[in-house]
Amino acid sequence: MPFVNWLKRHFVVIAGLLTLAYLLLPNVVVTVFSFNKPKGRFNYEWQQFSTDAWKDPCGVAGMCGSLSLSLQIAVWATLGATLLGTMIAFALVRYRFRARGAVNSLIFLPMAMPEVVMAASLLTLFLNLGAQLGFWTILIAHIMFCLSFVVTAVKARVMSMDPRLEQAAQDLYAGPAQTFLRVTLPIAAPGIAAGALLAFALSFDDFIITNFNAGSTVTFPMFVWGSAQRGTPVQINVIGTAMFLVAVALVLTSMVISNRRTKHKA
């Protein structure tokens, strides 16, 4: 039975590729249906090919506004969480201080908590304080849940750093600021970048916490959620496809650049 043997030998590859197909199938569907011309209000059934939605991506009332709001929130949340998270990560790796265990738990717990619990409890806080729900409450929430992920990403990188590199810089008469800017920061940069990227993706795509704390403000995920009830415009698929392509293109470019750099050095 050569076929059975072949199947046995390549079982992992076949199973792995099937999982990959399962992961990518929805993206394929989203892309294909961005060229659909649906009959009713919902874009779930294939009717006929059309590029209308691609020609007029902002043709749906409120969608592009919600998209730009989501982008703004994601940028500010990324900046805030990356700054605060990087500071915590450096403190955790480089310094001794009291109550280290408590600090570690406080950073771990938001990652081990179902989103709906954080969402509901944050809303009780805002309701009790009488805060106006909207842009600022969303931003506060996003920085809160992105923070722990940034700490984890940066900590991993700083921990694997050789402290002797900084000592060497000091031996070569670099001042504290100079050592930090020209040695420490460049080495930690990939970790910080990874944390920032993760924060951006988490914030941009967040629905549950935002839904609780947004009031009447509508972010892009909330727009999609609302449209699932009222009728899904094809433009949603256009945005989804474009985001996927931009992400792949960005990652590929960064890989090509880093490949060139390593070749250049070698």
Added chain:
Amino acid sequence: MATLTEAPPPLSPTAPTQKPPRKRGRLTPYWLLLPGLLWLVVFFALPMIYQASTSVQTGSLEQGYKVTWHLATYWDALSAYWPQFLRSVLYAGAATVLCLALGYPLAYLIAFRAGRWRNLIMILVIAPFFTSFLIRTLAWKTILADGGPVVGALNTLHVLDVTSWLGWTAGDRVLATPLAVVCGLTYNFLPFMILPLYSSLERIDGRLHEAAGDLYARPSTVFRKVTFPLSMPGVVSGTLLTFIPASGDYVNAELLGSTDTRMIGNVIQTQFLRVLDYPTAAALSFILMAAILFMVTFYIRRSGTEDLV
């Protein structure tokens, strides 16, 4: 950051020589920690206390709420919504097992067999993250549509007969059934399983596999005795990262399920945002949090990976 780069203190003779000397900036760590920790205390820890207090209050929206230690709210919430709690645990558990079964081969493939395709496959695993997960979940409505190719194939193979007998699907439909919800949960949290699995598999020294093979272990034995035990940290963190968000999720149950597949997240969301019964919602959320924390602690102890965090 001034003291971050000050000269390291001289090593005392008792200090362990293995560890890099830590700098003794007296106040610097506290200044570095302060803003971030303050944020977490005010917007994460404090809300938990507010929530606990809300759950023992009685009153109404119009007349305001007062703390009356009305613990019966907990009892009422549990007796009214235990089916949704049970369903959340079952669906999230099923999704976690499926994620492990589907994710392990892919993580293994990327770590050991992908060769020059490794980076490309990695990108394809991560890239969907950047398309809104709600859009991708809605795509499952198309994939599992009534009379669509997937449902048709399952029908021809008589799979649906078995699953409807088990109560997972209803008649000729997959949408609006438990199977659709579990399928959506599995899909949405699969990357959270694959990434930790990959990072622990990648660290395994390939020579261990060769050594096991040289000692006449069959491939299946190598996997059972060498690869899988060494990947345990990834399995543990992957299952946690899948189970925790899946158990609180209400998006999949809402978009792909029906009123018979409502999970505890759906109840909390409805009570909080539509019924505006804050004490009940807070009590439910508190019970969910306690249950998750209990399970996570127990699970981490049992699997002996306490250094995970």
